[in-house]
Amino acid sequence: MLGGNVFGWTIDEKTSFDLLDGFIDAGLNAIDTADIYSAWKPGNHGGESETILGNWFHRKPSNRDRVVLITKVGSAFAPDKKGLSERWIMQAVEDSLRRLRTDRIDLYLSHWPDAETPYAETLGAYAKLIKAGKVRAVGASNLKADQLEESLAVAKGQSLPRYEVLQPEYNLYTRKSFEGPLCDLAVAQGIGVITYYSLASGFLSGKYRSEKDLGKSARGGGVAKYLDSRGLRLLAALDEVAAQLGAAPAEVALAWLMARPGVTAPIASATSRDQLNSLIKATTLKMSPGQMQALEDAGKD
Numbered sequence: 001m002l003g004g005n006v007f008g009w010t011i012d013e014k015t016s017f018d019l020l021d022g023f024i025d026a027g028l029n030a031i032d033t034a035d036i037y038s039a040w041k042p043g044n045h046g047g048e049s050e051t052i053l054g055n056w057f058h059r060k061p062s063n064r065d066r067v068v069l070i071t072k073v074g075s076a077f078a079p080d081k082k083g084l085s086e087r088w089i090m091q092a093v094e095d096s097l098r099r100l101r102t103d104r105i106d107l108y109l110s111h112w113p114d115a116e117t118p119y120a121e122t123l124g125a126y127a128k129l130i131k132a133g134k135v136r137a138v139g140a141s142n143l144k145a146d147q148l149e150e151s152l153a154v155a156k157g158q159s160l161p162r163y164e165v166l167q168p169e170y171n172l173y174t175r176k177s178f179e180g181p182l183c184d185l186a187v188a189q190g191i192g193v194i195t196y197y198s199l200a201s202g203f204l205s206g207k208y209r210s211e212k213d214l215g216k217s218a219r220g221g222g223v224a225k226y227l228d229s230r231g232l233r234l235l236a237a238l239d240e241v242a243a244q245l246g247a248a249p250a251e252v253a254l255a256w257l258m259a260r261p262g263v264t265a266p267i268a269s270a271t272s273r274d275q276l277n278s279l280i281k282a283t284t285l286k287m288s289p290g291q292m293q294a295l296e297d298a299g300k301d
Contacts, residue, residue, distance in 0.1 A: 001070075001194055002279075003269030004033030008048030009041045010217065011271050016052045017059070019276050026280045030068040032167075032194065032267045034111055035096050036075035046077055047099050054101035064102055070194075071096050072141060074111035084114040086125035093129055104133060109167055110140040119151045123160035130161055139165030141196070145181035152189060163191065170195040170263070172204055172234055172253050172299050173226055183262045195257055198266035200226055204253035206235055217271075230301065237298035241291045247281065254282035256295055 002023045007016040020031070037049035050071060057064045073092045076082035081092075096105065108129070110122060129135040140151065140163045148166065155162035166186050170178040174197065186193050199205055203226040207216060214224055238249035245252065250268075257266040270276040 001030040001032050001265045001267040003267045004049045005037050006269045007052040009038035013052050017056050020056050022276050024066055032070045034072035050099035054099050058101045068106045070107040072109040072111040084110050084117045084122040086121050089125040106136045108135040108138050112142050119154040123155055126161050137164045139163050141167035145185050165192040167194050169197045171198050171200045173200045187262045192264040193262050195266045198268050205250035233298045237295050248278050251282040251285050255285040
């Protein structure tokens with residue numbers, strides 16, 4: 001899955017269009033964004049990623065039918081523009097549809113848990129959107145196992161749409177929050193899992209190997225936490241397996257994710273054609289049990 005967080009942040013519209021074209025032409029089709037992307041960039045206000053995607057659809061309308069379009073609601077634009085209340089969802093979805101220049105969202109995700117809004121209210125709002133044809137399915141990001149379980153119980157008990165997809169943070173380095181009860185629940189309930197930070201903000205690409213490398217990109221500041229003994233062991237293991245396969249470390253890290261129990265697809269972003277081609281290659285990479293075990297061993301605490 002192609003991550004749209006970089007659209008309007010580290011790449012401009014022209015480059016975004018080029019990468020989107022290459023992604024679709026390679027036979028891949030799922031694109032993940034959010035209404036808030038990329039409000040963190042100075043001068044941005046949120047909605048930039050959706051706007052670029054919408055302009056890409058407008059340039060070639062047939063692209064819309066080739067794409068599984070995923071966006072999210074719930075991040076804070078303002079004190080009265082956040083969360084998962086019916087009031088805000090109904091406004092936010094119209095804002096997203098307008099920016100995306102489409103009449104439907106294939107998968108609409110609750111971006112963050114909202115302790116102030118009951119699951120019944122959120123899922124009830126989604127039921128209305130599904131009935132209206134504006135949303136095809138719903139999911140949630142950043143839920144813990146007990147939260148997902150409660151949401152499923154509410155959906156079943158009140159005949160409301162359930163979260164069909166979970167989007168957790170999960171990669172070779174960050175594993176404990178997904179592995180265990182959350183993964184077990186997703187598998188047992190047949191819930192799709194699409195992972196974010198699949199390359200640990202680029203760390204698992206091997207681009208960042210010391211403190212001096214952190215200035216290589218706008219994302220470097222978020223990578224320092226991985227530069228510990230375990231992170232360096234993982235890079236060494238990735239290098240070794242990558243050399244055996246004639247692949248790049250990022251490709252191996254994504255292939256590992258795709259082979260993990262419960263994972264439907266990893267999300268990864270690209271800022272150049274070379275990076276995109278590497279992500280595409282990862283979809284066909286196969287590792288031996290021994291290679292999988294080597295990565296497993298390197299990641300142990």
